Amino acid sequence: AGMASSAILRAEGDAWRSMMVTMSGGLVAIVVDPLLIVWAGWGITGAGAAIVISRFCMAVMGLYWFAVSRKLLAKPNLAIAIAVPAILTQVSTPFGNWVLVRAIAEHGDSAVAGLGVVGRLQILCFGGIFALSGAIGGIIGQNHGAGLGERVKSAYRDAVLFCLGYTAVVWVLMIVTSEWVATGFNLTAEGREVVRAFTHWAAGGFVFTGALFVSNAAFNNLGKPLWATGANWLRDGVLMAPIAFAMGAAYGASGVIWAQALSNVLAGTLAGYLGWRLVSRFAAKSAEAKTPTLA
Numbered sequence: 001a002g003m004a005s006s007a008i009l010r011a012e013g014d015a016w017r018s019m020m021v022t023m024s025g026g027l028v029a030i031v032v033d034p035l036l037i038v039w040a041g042w043g044i045t046g047a048g049a050a051i052v053i054s055r056f057c058m059a060v061m062g063l064y065w066f067a068v069s070r071k072l073l074a075k076p077n078l079a080i081a082i083a084v085p086a087i088l089t090q091v092s093t094p095f096g097n098w099v100l101v102r103a104i105a106e107h108g109d110s111a112v113a114g115l116g117v118v119g120r121l122q123i124l125c126f127g128g129i130f131a132l133s134g135a136i137g138g139i140i141g142q143n144h145g146a147g148l149g150e151r152v153k154s155a156y157r158d159a160v161l162f163c164l165g166y167t168a169v170v171w172v173l174m175i176v177t178s179e180w181v182a183t184g185f186n187l188t189a190e191g192r193e194v195v196r197a198f199t200h201w202a203a204g205g206f207v208f209t210g211a212l213f214v215s216n217a218a219f220n221n222l223g224k225p226l227w228a229t230g231a232n233w234l235r236d237g238v239l240m241a242p243i244a245f246a247m248g249a250a251y252g253a254s255g256v257i258w259a260q261a262l263s264n265v266l267a268g269t270l271a272g273y274l275g276w277r278l279v280s281r282f283a284a285k286s287a288e289a290k291t292p293t294l295a
Helices: 004-013 015-039 042-067 081-105 110-124 127-145 150-186 189-202 203-221 227-250 253-290
Strands: none
Touching: 004 042, 004 081, 004 127, 004 203, 004 227, 015 042, 015 110, 015 127, 042 110, 042 227, 081 110, 081 253, 110 127, 110 150, 110 189, 110 203, 110 253, 127 150, 127 203, 150 189, 150 203, 150 253, 189 253, 203 227, 203 253, 227 253
16 A cells, blocks of 8 residues: 555655655664564564554555545546556565565574564665656656657666666665664674675665666556566566575575575666667667658
8 A cells, every 4th residue: 555655646746755655664664673673572573563563654654645635546447457567567576575585584583583674774775766766757758758769768877877876875884884783673693694695795786676677667668568577577486586595595594685686686687788778779769750851
């Protein structure tokens, strides 16, 4: 409900509220996690309760803004065939997360707790890339509709460069604050290793995650929605499980985190390549259409 509300607000052009809905889950979790896990002493049960509370807050905020403030709620319509590829694309991420949890669960409760902290860090620290993934689609779609191929190409390029710069800055900050974060969540040795594997190594892979997001936005807005579905399921349904279990067996819980990054690198590289070819081809066609012909 929270993710759907965020997407609707983004489509309405309310980028700020859309971003706040996405960020609210992580912000609430930062407060609730240590309260329930450490101070209340609930441990793993506290982590589960914190997930429910943070996602409930995200859903309430999103539903209020889009249904009450913006009055965008309507009766259901059965004509949803056009949305099927987009739905399949989004379903892949929960599946990939399930694979990660299943793979890291073999390494104990502390490793699972570390993965929970990593999940919070991803939402909070990379909120800019998550927000970009929604905003860039409208920009590409508008310029595509206007036949401005070069602007579509430049928007795609600039979005990927933004992902590169954003990730570089956040990566450095995460390395510097890694031990403080692990201590703040009272993680044991195994959990600390999981967090360190993400902050020191895997976080850099978000460049490719961003490239995947930007490419999916281009695919959806340039008439190739099934490409986005294929790119996401390549990562979450094809690559994630074998890589996560293999690297987990070889390198322990940290290997599962590295596997997630490697899956993002492989899928993001392929999606980025296909996305760049797609926008370049559209730019070339637009240029040809505008070139005057001699009588």
